[in-house]
Amino acid sequence: MSKIYSALVFAVIFIVSCYPKKPATQQQTSASIGANNYDSAPFVSPEESVKKMILEDGFEIQLVTAEPDISSPVAMNFDDKNRMWVVEMQGYMTDADGSEEDKKNGRIVILEDKDKDGRVDERKVFLDSLVMPRALCLVDNGILVAEPPRLWFVEINNDKAGKRTLVDESYTEGGNVEAQANSLFRAMDNWIYSGGSEKRYRKVGDKWLTERTHLRGQWGITQDDFGRLYYNNNSQNILGDYFLPGLGSGNENLQRVRGFNERIISDNRVYPARPTPGVNRGYKDNVLDSAKRLVSFTAACGPALYRGDLFSKQYYNNVFVAEPAANLIKRNILSGKGFTTEAKQAYQGKEFLVSFDERFRPVSLYNGPDGALYVVDMYRGIIQHKSFLTDYLKNEIKKRSLEKPVNCGRIYRIVPKNSSIKAVEMPASPSKLVEMLKHPNGWVRDKAQQMIIDGNYVKAEGKLRELMTKNAGDLAGIHALWALEGLGLLQSSDILPLLKHKDWNIRAQALSALPSTMTNDNVVKYKPVLQEMIEQTDTLIAPYLAFQIGKLKPFDAKVITDLYQQISGKYPNNIYVTDAVVSNLKGQEATFYRRMVQSRPDTTQAIFVQLRKTISDIKSNESNKDANLLRKQYPRGASLFRSTCQPCHGADGNGVRALAPPLNRSEWVTGSKETLIAILLHGLSGPVKVNNKVYQAPEINGDMPGIGSNKDIVDEDIAQLSSFIRNSWSNEAEKISREEVIKIRKKFESRQGSFTAAELEGTK
Template structure:
């Protein structure tokens, strides 16, 4: 059965000799890997191949840990792990809402590198997906809520609801996650535009940039990195708290940038079990995945144990291809530029199809920890194609559901030692200078959580060193977390001829210290920074804080920035970020200064003004959700996670639905796209969207039994009349007719076909 399916789905009726060779190669590979046996942890470990000079060690396995998807370490070096046991029990997700998820504590009590005790901290959870230790408690994401649970002797204490809508909208594959505690003392997320912070007994919640899909990390300067399932690595050029002051601004230069545009993968075994494996170009002649399709869990390595050439490298997991990729990053001015470490091979890869690395985590021993779900099904039911269902059935990939492994990657021959942090203030300040970034981060967090003002003179003594260092940067942000930071502290870290990335991280703390007493001093500094090309953009992002102190204080700096750098998109967006609801006035001022319609700052301002108008129109119709309740719900859970709540698309994920001729045009074409999917590039309103600007593929839902034809009709009627769209409604019969027309189709459409 599988052989005929392969020939029907992957080959043409006639082919030249080269195509015949490719077909023979594919068939041989199919025969060789026709089965996917469940391996013991020891056996699976033997199937792992690492870069020369490294080795993988088993840290934990079932029954000690089951389906691990997220983890963190406490100061004692113990692992706190989220187990998503209920994820996809079969191809239709039967029982996915079972309350069988857990948060467990794993500990290595004899120092041999492997966990030997398991303590259940929380159980009866539904699909827990993220966790973060804060002070005496644990943040836990259990959709749709975010909880703070007090820790009482490794037992769960009082629960406080931090956010009732942490994962509002989206399915399991497209819901916020991460809970990454960054250098600026805020907690950030992937697939989300929210950030959180604990202040005393209060939880603060703010809007920030929308970032990534699954997993998030930071570099030595607190810049965030993330990705989506088809892109190797995305990230920010500036500190995460900057650049989100103007809610009218959809795309802000310097954030959500494509850091490593090369998305090629090099599996060491055939990987036919990918969702779009039937599409030409997804797999090569040996049935190996060509490009990322499930990139996740990015980690910027800062552990200090791998050697200088690995510091600051970005490691990315790809569970569909059973591998982990290594990328090399470097700074150029304030840009971050990346490339794959090698061509034709990976840092780590496995010949075990069930090896599913979904998250990477730094360890207090300098190692990289790999969370392996170890199961056959990783694609959620919402987008599961008939092709992949067949693959799952052919090789019996559904069972078992009670496995899971955690590995650590270390240099061969080394004996990593976990550094245990005490709560002694002086020791924690000293730990800010550790060569291991995890230790530095944890020491900073513990000092902030303790709110011990006795740390302040020790931190200032650290800043007195004339050499600009990472320890200085952490000390500065500890002072910020203790509400003891001053302008003089920032000035002591900033060096005019110093490390640009470090300088920008120090300057990013200015909004937290700005007041009437230091206002003139800060303004003088920013006026000087405007003249430094490398500091101009970050200066622009600091202007909203200045305007809060004095509404007109930023006016002259505004003018200096756009007159000095009118064709620099980073400076342009920094200026616009400070012009919330004043965009039209700013455009008039710029036009009066220079009427050139091609100025980058003018073109980007005009785009924001147009977006404001569209959003105003979109918010006028509140009755549409009542008219199409099922359609509105499906849009929120399936579509908006990539196309945005306003239908204007999301950078790196999907093009706009609002003002889209594809949406409002011929309804049969739109029905076909939603049923069977669309492979890019896609043209909307004269603009061509293609990878890597967006995810190149939109999955169809024709085979998803969760949605009836009436549901799909409501969904399409909703999007064809939402926002600024106006088009004829879609009926259930319309959907049925298109199903009949393309009966048996599995392949996604291209725009050329649909034309």
Template sequence: MARMQLEPGYEVNLVAAEPLVVAPVAINFDNGGRLWAVEMTGYMPDTAGRGEDAPTGKIVILDDDNRDGVYDRRTVFIDSLRLPRALCFINGGVLVAEPPRLWFYPIENDKPGKRTLVDPKYTEDGNVEHQPNGLLRAIDNWIYNAKSSKRYRFKDGKWLIERTHFRGQWGISQDNYGRLYYNDNSSNVIGDFFLPGFGYGNLDQQNVAGYSERMVADNRVYPARPTPGVNRGYTKGTLDEKLRLRNFTAACAPLVYRGGLLKDSLQSVFVAEPSANLIKRNQIQPSGNVTRGRQAYTGHEFLASTDERFRPVNLNDGPDGALYVTDMYRGIIQHKTYLTEYLKNEIVKRQLSQPLNCGRIYKVIPKNFNTKVISIPTEPDKLVELLGNANGWVRDRAQQTIVDQKMLAAVPYLQQALAGSDHLKTIHALWTLEGLNALNSEQLIPFLSSTNAWLRVEALGIVPSVVNKASYKTYSSVLQRIVQNPDEVTAPYIAYLYPVLSRYDKPGANKLLKQLATLYPQNKYVADAVISNLSGREAQFTSVLNDTAAVFVKRLNKVINNRKSRLLNNDPVKLKKEFPRGAAIFSTTCQTCHGGDGNGIKGLAPPFNKSQWVTGDKRKLIGIVLNGLTGPVEVNDHLYKAPEINGDMPGIGGSKEISDEDIAQLLSFLRRSWQNKASAVTVKEVSTVRSQLKERSSAFTIEELEKVFP
């Protein structure tokens, strides 16, 4: 702790350390303020990852017996887990992510009851760095994840699994209004301008405006020490003249701070960078439908350490309002799949593979401030009162407790809260009633015309849960009136309500979409909201506007072209049978950045589909996959570079688990998938290029690739 440099006015307190907690990667708090930790003790025991799959992971409960803010006692709740990565309290139990499965365990006197398999394919097998995580229980009563396009909910005695937007890499958070925030390893803050339950209905629509937006584009970091031990430290520009990391390379755990203690004029979003031993603070501010921000400081960080083993991998708000830091505390943080020879040598130099039995959890609070843990009560009126607490964690947990316990006795108090002046309390009350199936149209409809934009938005977000055969005409009439009074903030949400309105009145719902397209032809958020509902019938809407220069027309035509292109794709079932191992490696190692449709993912990676690098010279493609590629790179006449994509693609040539035969299958699969029609790659061709590159340990630039393989 003495090696930490912290923003003036704050202090760091240790709340747990080894042997009480070992290799923690995620934490949560129960209603009594006890800390539950996920221990990923099996992660990277050495540079080869030997023994990583051993069932050594645990979920542990930490108790603070004397209530002094420091945890004293450890209870193992579950052991013998393989690389567990997330947990979430719900319905009297806990969800546990243990790849590839998602389990639900009832909590019975601090012991696990008979578990239920919620999702057998929560993750794909394979790469630990690219598997879903987070299990964030959001304000809309759904559970969301990073590195995933699924959301979960327990309702009417059943687990529901739905498709949603693909989001982030490690860590996920929400703001006071339930909008989601996330990032990838090279990006500071990415997030959604709109509520998470909308806009994913059109498979041919890529990069829906208002989702996966770069809210803070500045990726500069300011370590407190030289950081040569980063995976691409050998690459020009990665380190500065003092050997300190310039830009994020392991950004994770974005947290919209809602604890109420760390005062700021703007909303703070903290981001951890474990490879550079620091935590960054950003400040964001919404304006209409757009949220943008900047780094809080220039030249230094909110918290930075000169200890190379300080590895903040998760950040949380706590029951006391403090900012909690989960420190895995170990030397190796890079997974073996992408571990470069350069970093292996750095690890050996400073013996970073040891120790493996450490772990620390800290909290950051204002200096000389005595925090108090709020235990969640059991009385309905007191729980509803907490929906207006200054601490977002308390508000969320009060809402969740009422919903989990199906506490209908709270309904009268929730109805009273709807008439209050505290808009955050009102928002939580609305969603709590939604979670109880106790919200009616008479209560909701007035909020659709509220003078408070946040209340209007939340009410529109709840409409799909309330509208039915008896009420849809009333909602249609109200929405028509709203459309007649232009409001660019709520207009996209009205378009997003098409799926539920069209169940009862398809012609009326289509008329509403056409009205919105006509009223807002240059608004990309409205355009994409409308287009998200047009899957397979985009061409029917081309006559809505005659202005070919309109944003709506341009974005509609792009989706039409995407659909035409998709229908020309090669048969994926046949390809999986022909190259089974290649298809499996693609799904676990490549798909998460380049997209299952091969068309790339915004902020991560360029397309494989019709890429000259995939279908062209086999030697170059093999070289890229073995050693990696540092951008920029031109694909299909478009220059991709950071921040549009991640600046680096790691190679997999150093992985002991992926053979030359595997690589040949993978590349053959890529060269034949989608609309690619190139020849297969042989094992001999891979082996030949590997031999040619045996002295090379660094990633290629395009210029270097052209020289090596003219």
């Protein structure tokens, strides 16, 4: 079974490894509660479910709320009163057919612990009659709500929904629930980012800004103390960015900017406490071990980078990842080396939290205002969407009666045993909010910065500038910098000293915020400083320089060309500088290449290699077919591609890093009709060679599920989808008919499981 919403075109990583023995404590607990008896998965009370959990020594898990006060929770935010705003997605997979997904039964609710005993005792419905809501974000005096396909801003009037403003009519695209954008994470740089999306949003006055950004993960997003983002996909433990999120996304011709969407950890092994046969590809070799336990992530989601002040210091900067298919939460230890980051699993052979309750489905994790780690448990049997629900999993659902009940849910918090827990009361005073930027709890610092901006507390300018100056090297100073930026008060006189700060992290923050201060009057002050920074040998700050030089273009287009030549010459084989430069050359790649060749004879350097590749990609895209004509010719195929294939293979068909290989110029697509139909019906397991390159895990997910068992997708749909991709982009091949699909479906009607490349070689 896979995680809710994760794009499962490639569903289970294909890793061959031996499963180590469980730690004694887990074995003993397993024996004592009969965990090896997995023939049934009964609904149990929250109290009984807690008894079925094993948590790392020294911690305890506390129930915050449960049904009937919460129903099908998938996401939440805390407000400045420590109340939880929760998304209830009640229409999701209420049965194996997903028959209630069009019902207006979704809600946004406000949950409050009024008597301060740690348990929710008041529930208010803020917004109801929503169809499959999936994300929310508190901002200004309102809330962003994602209700596919739209993104709304709803004003808050005494805890009641006020005026609605349409922010984006296409926030999510396509009908596949698992592949739609989500999370709406308000980052340190004052922009709101989403998992599974290439858009970011920001409210400035009464207007909403929308900009292109990097595609990030699938479900969930989190940040570290410096504002770098972390996320994952269903089979990857942690992915993330080396650089601050607003950089390097301005050139669509550059298919990938290195330093973003990086694999932070390559170890995707999981250690469930109980047999987990109810995963979507449980019948395949190496998906489950000999004890029927999941081997590797198949539903990684909802990461939270712990920045609280309640756990001991060794847990700070750890990334916790939910795995609902295996009923566990993993802990990873993050570390940095220069501007790069990496992580390792905290343990081998065990997890931070495991459960013997198959219905325990942690889907989102959060830092809390009290320093606790919060767990959103959807508590249900089915979490795999119908789009990729295999016959095997349907049988597992039926065998253990996993369809009912639905619309339950729990929210827990994890705390150290015997700890004194108290949520921070956020002040209303602007000056006191500035002081809160020094707080050891990252949630409090973030919220204080947001409240200063949302309240438009320009009267705090002096205290913010003082804090930024005196505490420039501290986290408080960084928050003060971005608070000023959010208020529109940041000036060149603030940035220029920070560009010479001894701490490279501060120089990076200053460079990232620099564009918001540029004017015709002060840009002359920046040119010599940037020139001087380029001349220095500073490999840590060089990529940031290369990203931000382009911001001078509206003021002096010639000088940036000279500066790019200089920084490219100084770091000709630095891949991060190279990509940063090219990310600012949209439409000028060939011109810049010719200019570089005239002054630099060695065209084997990284800058030349990347420019040639980008120029080649541009020419290839120019020869692509007219997409509108194809959509008219194969309307159902185009729709199915957008909802089912595009999230992993990309709109341009060139594949998505960490997910899937290209469909464009792929012999698997344009070759044998039988091969392509067989893959679409039953799936394909890696490794796979496309256009002379071998793709395999962990570069991509190792298993593409078929769609032949989805009763909503008929033979004509598959015929149109096949024909659409065989003639999209640079592809050109004979179309496929419904009759040909029927023939191949019948030929392999007894097959269960995906094909391997070797099995299909004879049909190509």
